[in-house]
Amino acid sequence: MNPEVIAPRVDSRQAKLAGRAAEQIIADVIELGWPVGQVLGSESELLARYGVSRAVLREAIRLVEHQRVARMRRGTGGGLVIDEPDVDAVIGPAVIYLLRVEATLDEIFDTRIVLEELVAEVASQRVGEAGIAAIRETLDRESAGTISNFRLLHIQLAELTANPILELFVETFTRVANFHFNDAAALPESFDREVGRAHDSIAKAIMTNNAGLARERMRRHLRAEADFISRQPATVQHLDPAVALAGTLGDKRGEALARQIFTEIVKSGAEPGSFVGSEATLMSKHRASRAVVREATRILEYHQIAVTRRGPGGGLFVTEPDISALVDIIVIYLRRRGVTPAHLGELRTGLELAVVERAAARLRAGEHDAGAVEHALRAETEEGMALAFGHGNDFHSVLAGLTGNRALQLVHSVTMRVGWQFFTEVAADDPQVAAFSEGLAAKVGPAHEGIADALLAGDTELAVMRMRAHMAATGP
Ligand SMILES: [Zn+2]
Ligand SMILES: [Zn+2]
Secondary structure, eight states: OOHHHHSOOOOHHHHHHHHHHHHHHHHHHHHTTOOTTOEEEOHHHHHHHHTOOHHHHHHHHHHHHHTTSEEEEOSTTOEEEEOOOOTHHHHHHHHHHHHHTTOBHHHHHHHHHHHHHHHHHHHHHHOOHHHHHHHHHHHHHHHHTOOOOTTHHHHHHHHHTTOHHHHHHHHHHHHHHHHHOOOGGGSOHHHHHHHHHHHHHHHHHHHTTOHHHHHHHHHHHHHHHHHHHHTSTTOOSBOOHHHHTTTTTOSSHHHHHHHHHHHHHHHHTOOTTOEEEOHHHHHHHTTOOHHHHHHHHHHHHHTTSEEEEOSTTOEEEEOOOOSHHHHHHHHHHHHHTTOOHHHHHHHHHHHHHHHHHHHHHHHHTTSSOTHHHHHHHHHHHHHOHHHHHHTTOSHHHHHHHHTOOHHHHHHHHHHHHHHHHHHHHHHHHOHHHHHHHHHHHHHHHHHHHHHHHHHHTTOHHHHHHHHHHHHHHHOO
């Protein structure tokens, strides 16, 4: 039999064109102000508008359907209807990524501390009467013992910031933390009392607009919780795919099969490049039709879990984990939620300071050599900022990698990508901004060098100080 018939057909050129068409569709939806329910166009209208073949358009539509940007409605008055991406559209793919890179509970908690200190600070500056009422009600229910979810308050505090980036990541990481430990019944009563007291004192600091105190209390509370939870016998440092993947990827047959194959990949610890199976063997092994196996394959490829190779000996192979598809999904969701440069500004400095502190600690501990930092500086001078960033070789992304915290790195990548989008959109419309940023670019190189010098000399305080000055000079 012709191997082309056995191996699923993946035309990489078509996949690339489809990706580009999907990006255009998303850009158009954002441009229109994301009117949920509106028909973007019929298939023939979209074919004309995007100038692609029917096969490419259908592939692009599957992508935007998966990202919940839009979905195809058949029949009269049908067409591509603009959809509403919700937080589940983000959390599922985030869990898949964290599973693949084997992120630990320590990394999740460390990232929560960084984010929720910022929440405490921003909420202190922004809390209004409506917000106070909701927080008080939760505190009352906690002290009366009628609330079982001690993470609710954290999510409400994040909502007080009205910052979609903080809201999304607090919700994501509190849910992920639940997958590592979800045996609230096993917790002693003293734990509940302590949590209640800590929540009271954090809320008090926020409601009296004391940002510094709120941050301090939030940090102490989460550190104590992290210590306590890590010591519980039911706690796992690494996610169990059977627990974490329940409900992700959907429940259709192809989705269920994708989940099953992914679970097997995680459990077997299969290295990138390992062979998963040919279409025929997957069909017989899982007693699935060709259509179901193809649907599962498409999902695994979409999440950059596996890739199809054609030809003799072809089939499905495990790929290297890659953050970019997940960052795309998150950025799309944040654009829908109306993220602005001001929202980004609320996170940028705090995040970069947390990154430089952690990178410095790992460099000092000898867990990394200086090579990566020097390589980033060289890439920025030789390739230019835009290309270095495109390749993930820019100074800030490299520092985020040095933290060794994949959850923190995810937040950082998202802020970098959102920032880059805002910048290119504004610079394209306004020559003054473009000129200003060119002047700024000349200062960025020396600033990065200064931070790198301090880092490599083992002077964390100086590195942090220089990063703070650099952020202040390049803010939105
Ligand atoms: Zn708490
Ligand atoms: Zn910089």
